[in-house]
Amino acid sequence: MPTYNKLVRDRIPDTIEKSRKRFRAMTLDESTYEKELKVKLKEETDELLKAKLREEQVEEMADLLEVVYALGKLEGIEPGEIEHVRKKKRTERGGFEERIFLIDVEE
Structure with missing residues (x-):
C-alpha cells in the first residue's frame, strides 16, 4: 500500500472509494x-516550474491558486480581496510584461 502523507483535495477520498480501494485519512486541526x-x-x-506543456502549466497554476485561496481563507481573506490588491499593485507598480531585471541602485 503506497504511503502519501499529504494534503489532498476534498473529493479525492470519494474517488478512491469508487475505485473500491481501501485507504486511511484524517481531518487535520487548524x-x-x-x-x-x-x-x-x-x-x-x-x-x-517543471510543467512543460501549456495544458500542464494551466493545471498547475489552477492548483497553486486553490492553495493560495485556502491559505487566505484561514485568515479570513477572500479571493476577491486578493484580486483587488493585485489590481491595485499592478496599477501603481505595473506588472511584469516589460521583463525588467533590476541590477542595482546607486545609494
Whole structure:
C-alpha cells in the first residue's frame, strides 16, 4: 500500500472509494492544516516550474491558486480581496510584461 502523507483535495477520498480501494485519512486541526497547506504550496510551485506543456502549466497554476485561496481563507481573506490588491499593485507598480531585471541602485 503506497504511503502519501499529504494534503489532498476534498473529493479525492470519494474517488478512491469508487475505485473500491481501501485507504486511511484524517481531518487535520487548524495548525497542522496551515502547515500542510504551506507544504502543498511548495509542491504545487515545484510542479508548475517543471510543467512543460501549456495544458500542464494551466493545471498547475489552477492548483497553486486553490492553495493560495485556502491559505487566505484561514485568515479570513477572500479571493476577491486578493484580486483587488493585485489590481491595485499592478496599477501603481505595473506588472511584469516589460521583463525588467533590476541590477542595482546607486545609494
